[in-house]
Amino acid sequence: MDLNSQVPSGPIEKKWDQHRFEMKLVNPSNKRKHTILVVGSGLAGASAAASLAELGYNVKCFCYQDSPRRAHSIAAQGGINAAKNYPNDGDSISRLFYDTVKGGDFRSREANVYRLAQISVNIIDQCVAQGVPFAREYGGLLDNRSFGGAQVSRTFYARGQTGQQLLLGAYQALERQIHLRKVQMFPRTEMLDLIVIDGKARGITARNLVTGTIESFVGDAVVLATGGYGNVFYLSTNAKNSNATAIWRAYKRGAAFANPCYTQIHPTCIPVSGHYQSKLTLMSESLRNDGRIWVPLKKGDPRPPNEIPRQERDYFLERKYPSFGNLVPRDVASRNAKQICDEGRGVGPTGQSVYLDFAEALERLGEETIREKYGNLFEMYERITAENPYKVPMRIYPAIHYTMGGLWVDYNLMSTIPGLFVAGEANFSDHGANRLGASALMQGLADGYFIIPYTLGNYLASTKLEKVTAEDxxxxxxxxxxxxxxxxxxxxxxxxxxxxxxxxxxxxxxxxxxxxxxxxxxxxxxxxxxxxxxxxxxxxxxxxxxxxxxxxxxxxxxxxxxxxxxxxxxxxxxxxxxxxxxxxxxxxxxxxxxxxxxDSDFCYVAAWEFKGRGQPPALHKEALHFENVHLTQRSYK
Amino acid sequence: MNLTLFVWRQEDANAQGRMEKYEAQAITPDMSFLEMLDVVNLGLIAQGRAPIAFEHDCREGICGSCSMMINGVAHGPRPATATCQLHMRHFKDGDTLHIEPWRSKAFPVIKDLVVDRGSFDRIIQAGGYVSVNTGNAPDANAIPVPKVDSELAMDAAACIGCGACVAACPNGSAALFTSAKISHLGLLPQGGPEREIRVLRMVEAMDEEGFGNCTMHRECEAVCPKQISTNFIARMNREFLRASLKHAKT
Structure with a gap:
């Protein structure tokens, strides 16, 4: 198996520009002769489908939901990162690049991450132009807040519903193309296999979820944007129907699966309450801007939290990581909460949770400001737990949230099967071994709006494809x-x-x-x-x-x-x-x-190749080279 | 808790539906309404009977999939709460619940509690967007937007497209849904250039889909899980009138 990353040569800040120049183009009048299948209609899928259709390609888009607007990107709460440096606090493309590589614990591909940081600024422009109602200051300009793993404020947000608003932006762009008959939409349709002909991805076989009809759709390239595989854990913050079937069946057809063990656990979720529990609910990381995480110093302290004096509390993240405090990256925050609970200092009926306390922020900023910033999250918490976080601290515990692993892709976001492109959480590309908060939305939209439309054209322009019909x-x-x-x-x-x-x-x-x-x-x-x-x-x-x-x-x-x-x-x-x-x-x-x-033994991407049922898969390694950042032990102290 | 359920069962779009009685046993107050249905379904499967089909996905009140009438009220008794966020602690041991799909001509039943809401997508297709292709955008801060406008636009944009508004309306009107999108985009300078054509097309699409007219019963606002205000319907009516007069001249 060939794991050529196709990273262009030259200095990192010039790679993408140079590559865009070198890529072949499809003549505008030839674009309408090509059909592209896009599976999934979340941020990556909807943005790719809409952008490809705008360019003139014929697009068929598939989703299992009744409408593309319901894809699980809609549930992202906190925000989207971009290196705009509007707050004038020292941000830059280089800093977003560095924070992301470091946050991923030096297990991502430098060139991909740099491109992501470059594109981040265009995403915000695009979304604002579509009418995404991001939060604004009184002067009418955009507001920012901070997320974990960063010391600058670079996160754009729309209350606690950023994912919803970004997805609706992409969905509306998609619906416009449906209206213009450039996209044919297939809702309630689930991809169940990939059609590979002559070594190239040429279509999908899907089941109509209403009638059960099993049907094939063919085209010149396939884009998988079907999300992550966190639901393998049963309890996760994913939507109940989010699943791994599309990427898994592509894996069985020859697409390498990279870094499957990189699964992210989000530190701030509502704790499990019983066996019947069907899913876990996330509380946005943005809450860590103002909420302070603590447990009682004493094991099994029976007092209600409000009666425990400050000196008898352990603000363990602030104690261990004074420079990042409550805003350490997710993996660090989660692991520390687990350690504390394993020591027996967890709180709540099961002992499997820690406090996230807003008392001090409420005192400092007043209830009105807190309501404006986090109102809907506080309501959601109260609805589920029947506790009022304006009065008592929230209780939180880590839960499976995101998967950094996924189908292996090269710099062009093409998998090891030619013609099979993979976008968003479904690929492994940008987050290394840990994703920073507010970076998933950024990556999904970067892939769909600004990368696939270029690289897919290059593939079509430089590949000879035989004519295939669904009757083949x-x-x-x-x-x-x-x-x-x-x-x-x-x-x-x-x-x-x-x-x-x-x-x-x-x-x-x-x-x-x-x-x-x-x-x-x-x-x-x-x-x-x-x-x-x-x-x-x-x-x-x-x-x-x-x-x-x-x-x-x-x-x-x-x-x-x-x-x-x-x-x-x-x-x-x-x-x-x-x-x-x-x-x-x-x-x-x-x-x-x-x-x-x-680093001497494991500085690589592990890409697994399916070798047949009952056979062990083969491991292939893509070595990671760091030329622009220095490999160090991560420190948030 | 033990409850008695009467649930609408219908094999497919063409079948004759009926209410069937089930017992929901060993329900705990911390369960969500959908988790209660999960438990009932596990019981049905154990007996070899077909589980109740119902729509659900995120189960955190944002995807807008869940859609059922509970004792005649869309999304049940709690204000500002989608069915997936409704917890059993709001019911009592021994309660009897009637569970039905959304009721509207424009939302035909597919199976049991699952309906087809494709008509909502078609209303958006008629004009619920800003016609800007990828790559054309000016800098995000090039056009300042007054915070009050942006906040009001966000209030409207919070709609999750669940369809409770239609199900609750005695006329089966989609005015709240349609007006929310018209207001969201019409309030922002980015949506300005298409403001008139948008309202004309979307209102027309709404009528074509077989939704009824709005006569301001305000039932929609009462059941909306995102508390979208009927003020937006008033805004839509103003916009529609303005656009109609202007375009009538030409």
């Missing part, structure tokens, strides 16, 4: 495979619903491949997962038929893929015998308990 026998073959799998899931006739297997699998992953990992734990997980999978294929119960709207069947197909993916995650985590970012191996830590990297 090779499409039929893929359809038969999908039908056979569906039939298999429906005919097991066992006792247990898909959810119960999913829950069991998630628990194994959370315990042995969650916030802290060890060789023994990972080996245990690698023994348990095949057992759960075997049970799944023996004892699954799916009620109903294929030819109807069947939510249990949808779930079963996704859980089948999670079984295999979970195994790859653990295998990757075991192979990476170092700690970096969110991947914390207990055996490898500094005396202060921080992640200890091993």
């Amino acid at each position: 026998p090779r499409c039929k073959q893929t359809e038969d495979g999908v039908s056979a799998l569906t039939h298999q899931l429906l005919s097991i006739n066992g006792q247990r619903p898909a959810d119960s297997f999913h829950q069991e699998l998630g628990k194994v992953l959370w315990e042995d491949c969650g916030m802290a990992r060890s060789e023994a734990g990972l080996k245990r997980a690698l023994r348990k997962i095949p057992e759960i999978r075997e049970e799944f294929w023996k004892d699954l119960r799916v009620i109903g038929a294929n030819e109807e709207l069947n939510q249990e069947l949808e779930k079963a197909g996704r859980v089948a893929d999670y079984m295999d993916l979970a195994e790859l995650i653990c295998r990757d985590a075991l192979e990476r015998a170092e700690s970096c970012g969110c991947h914390f191996r207990e055996e490898f830590q500094t005396p202060e308990g921080e992640a200890k990297r091993n």
Whole structure:
């Protein structure tokens, strides 16, 4: 397998400009002869579909939801980063680049990250032009706030609904192209396989979720923008139906899967309250601007938080990391909360949470200002927990939130299958071993608005493609495979619903491949997962038929893929015998308990190649070279 | 808690639907309404019966997927709360609940509690955007926007497109949804150039989709999980009148 990153030569600040000049173009009148399939309609998918259609390509866009507006990007709360330096506080493209590489614990590709920082400024311009109502100052100009891992304020936001507003901007651009008949939209349609012809991605096989019809769609290139795979853990902050099936089936068709073990745990989520729990709810990282995280100094202190005097509280992040305080990166904040709870100093009925306290900010800024900044988040918290955070501190605990790993892509965002492009959270590209807050929205939109429209054109202009129709026998073959799998899931006739297997699998992953990992734990997980999978294929119960709207069947197909993916995650985590970012191996830590990297042995991207059912996957390595930043031990002290 | 449910069951768009009775047992107050339905569904699956199909995704009140009438009220009894954020602590042991899909001609039922809201997308297609291609934008701070306008635009833009407004309206009107988008974009200078054509096209699309007219019952505002104000409907009417008069002349 060839892992050529295709990073252009030359100084880092010139690479993207030079590359844009060198890329081949498709003549405007030829663009309408090409059809491009975009799977997923979140920030990356909707922005790519709209931008490609604006250029003149024919686009077919697919999503499993009833409308592209419901993609899970909509739930992002806090904000989007950009190196605008409007606050005049010392930000620059170089600083955003450096913060992102450092935040990712030096496990990302320098050239990609630099390009992301460059493009960040265009994204804000584009979104404002679309009518995204970002927060403003009284003078009418845009406001910024701070996020973890940065000492400047570079985060643009729209109350606590930034993702919603950015997605609606991209969605509206997409709907405009649908109106202009340049995009054909297929909602309630789930991709179940990738069609590879002559070594190139030429289409997808999908199931109509209302009628059950299995159908193939062909084109000249495929863009996967189907999001991350955090739901493999069962409990996560992802939407219930977010899934890994599209990327996983592309992996089985030959796309390398990179760094699957880089899964991010968000420090500020509402704690688990019971077994029935179906998902976890995030409280935006922006709350850490004004909220202070603490636990009682004394183990098992029974007093309500308001009665514990200041000197008997441990503001553990401020104590350990005085320069970043409560705004340390997510991996550091999460790990510290876990350590505190493991020591027995956690609070709440389960002891599995810490306080996030606004008392001081309320005193300093007044309730009105706090309401303006975080009102909807406070309401959301109260709705779920029945506690009023204006009166008592919030209780928070880490939860699975984002996956930095994903399909391997080169500088052009093309996977190891020619013609298969991957955008947004679905690819592995920019965040290394840990993503900084407010960077996911930035990356999704950078990929969709400003990268794929260029690099995909270059691919089409420099590739000879044979004519393919959906009646091609090779499409039929893929359809038969999908039908056979569906039939298999429906005919097991066992006792247990898909959810119960999913829950069991998630628990194994959370315990042995969650916030802290060890060789023994990972080996245990690698023994348990095949057992759960075997049970799944023996004892699954799916009620109903294929030819109807069947939510249990949808779930079963996704859980089948999670079984295999979970195994790859653990295998990757075991192979990476170092700690970096969110991947914390207990055996490898500094005396202060921080992640200890091993740059001489592990400064690479681990890209896994599918070798067939029952065969171990092959590991390929893309070495990472750092020419512009100096590899150091991350310090936020 | 134990509850009795009457739930609308309908196999597909063409089938005759009916209310069916179920017992929801061992429900705890911390569960969300959808988690309660998950529990009921697990019970149905164990008995080999078809689980209740209902729409849901983010389960944190922002994607707008969830859509059900609970005892005749869109999204149930709590103000400013989508069904996924409604918790069982707001019900009592022994309660009887009637659960139905959105009721509107423009939202045909697909199965059980799942309806087709494609008509909302088509209203947006008619003009709910600023016609700016990627790459054309001036610097984001080139045009200052008064904070009050921007905040009001954000109030309107907070709409999650769930359709509760339509389901609650005795006329089945989509005026709140449509006016929210018209107001969001019309309040901002970026939306200015298309302000008139937008309102004319979107109102026309709304009528074509079979939504009823607004006669200001204000039921929509009462059930809206994002508390979108009917002031925006008044704004839409003004904009529509202004645009109609202007375009009638030419």
